[in-house]
Amino acid sequence: MSCIQPGDHRVSVVIPTWNGGPRFQKLLDALAAQDFAEGVELVCVDSGSKDGTPDRAAAAGGKVHAIPQSEFNHGGTRNLGISLASGEIVLLLTQDAVPMGTGYVQALVEAYDDPLIDGAYARQFPLPEQDPILKDRLASWSASRDEPVTQVLGQGDPAAALEAFNALEPLQRLMTCAFDNVASSVRRSSWERHPFPEAPFGEDVAWGKEVLLAGGAIRFCPDAMVEHSHPLSVKREFKRLYCDHRNLYDLFGLRNVDSWKRVFDGWKWQRGVYEKLLDEDTSLTEAERKHWKKIGNRYALFECMGQFLGARSWWKTEQSWFWRKFDKQIRKGV
Numbered sequence: 001m002s003c004i005q006p007g008d009h010r011v012s013v014v015i016p017t018w019n020g021g022p023r024f025q026k027l028l029d030a031l032a033a034q035d036f037a038e039g040v041e042l043v044c045v046d047s048g049s050k051d052g053t054p055d056r057a058a059a060a061g062g063k064v065h066a067i068p069q070s071e072f073n074h075g076g077t078r079n080l081g082i083s084l085a086s087g088e089i090v091l092l093l094t095q096d097a098v099p100m101g102t103g104y105v106q107a108l109v110e111a112y113d114d115p116l117i118d119g120a121y122a123r124q125f126p127l128p129e130q131d132p133i134l135k136d137r138l139a140s141w142s143a144s145r146d147e148p149v150t151q152v153l154g155q156g157d158p159a160a161a162l163e164a165f166n167a168l169e170p171l172q173r174l175m176t177c178a179f180d181n182v183a184s185s186v187r188r189s190s191w192e193r194h195p196f197p198e199a200p201f202g203e204d205v206a207w208g209k210e211v212l213l214a215g216g217a218i219r220f221c222p223d224a225m226v227e228h229s230h231p232l233s234v235k236r237e238f239k240r241l242y243c244d245h246r247n248l249y250d251l252f253g254l255r256n257v258d259s260w261k262r263v264f265d266g267w268k269w270q271r272g273v274y275e276k277l278l279d280e281d282t283s284l285t286e287a288e289r290k291h292w293k294k295i296g297n298r299y300a301l302f303e304c305m306g307q308f309l310g311a312r313s314w315w316k317t318e319q320s321w322f323w324r325k326f327d328k329q330i331r332k333g334v
Contacts, residue, residue, distance in 0.1 A: 003036050006041070006061055007041065009041040010089065011109055012087030012090045012091070018053070019053060026098050027097065028056060042060065043081050044057040045066075046067070047067055047068070078203065088188050097228040098228070105224075114219070116217050117218070123221070133278075133299060143178070145222060147222060148220060148222055150218070156215045162213055165213060170248075178205065183228065194214065232299065242309055242330050243331060254311070257307045259308075
């Protein structure tokens with residue numbers, strides 16, 4: 001019997017979709033195979049798919065709500081999906097994050113046995129065929145840890161939470177407030193107090209900060225695992241890093257790269273890191289190693305530039321029409 005069952009349930013799964021393709025079907029199959037006796041409700045908010053994605057979701061037993069693509073918003077669309085769901089606990093997935101094993105749902109739901117937990121997120125693994133550079137970089141993200149963590153600033157005490165937040169360095173603030181909607185979950189009552197911000201990017205980390213500053217708590221659940229990554233594209237990664245670091249400067253005052261000198265110093269250093277990584281990767285042929293070193297050289301530069309320009313854009317867009325136009329162009333499709 002499929003774990004996806006029509007009707008109201010204690011646990012719902014919400015997925016924003018747009019042309020999910022075969023990988024979305026793989027997600028649906030993995031969700032249907034979950035070992036969770038009470039079953040889950042599936043709600044998909046589709047932004048104008050043309051490849052049969054809504055039909056796949058409906059055939060799997062899901063409820064599909066259609067919106068124009070122009071109305072998609074990372075925060076707002078997830079809020080809409082949660083509002084259409086019935087669950088007291090709502091799991092959130094991107095359309096290409098495939099649960100690993102049959103215990104994914106159970107592992108996230110168990111986090112809410114603690115009545116103080118507001119949200120929980122899962123561990124992410126790159127696809128087996130993921131390129132060596134991005135695979136290494138993804139390993140440093142908080143959603144790649146192997147130990148459970150409860151993130152809290154001041155349990156039940158917003159004043160203490162703010163004091164603790166202000167005492168942290170910017171990078172510590174980010175790691176403390178980390179939350180990742182690639183594979184996450186929220187308690188409905190917590191979401192009702194703290195809906196996701198209407199944000200084109202980074203709604204998850206912004207939500208994490210808001211919840212923790214309100215005195216709440218977030219759980220990282222490494223036993224809940226998903227497979228999720230994308231092939232390395234220097235252009236896409238530059239755009240993502242630009243948007244990410246614009247957002248992180250706003251939320252946490254994080255500015256890793258603060259001058260053009262540090263861009264080029266960082267490029268030289270990071271290029272060396274990638275060369276060493278590739279030299280030590282015995283699974284690569286010499287031709288593959290040479291290929292990835294060329295890409296690593298370019299990626300290291302655009303990685304530093306994305307961080308620098310993204311944080312810098314926070315005030316540059318207020319000063320210059322050129323920066324406003326540049327910022328708008330970079331954000332397209334992210």
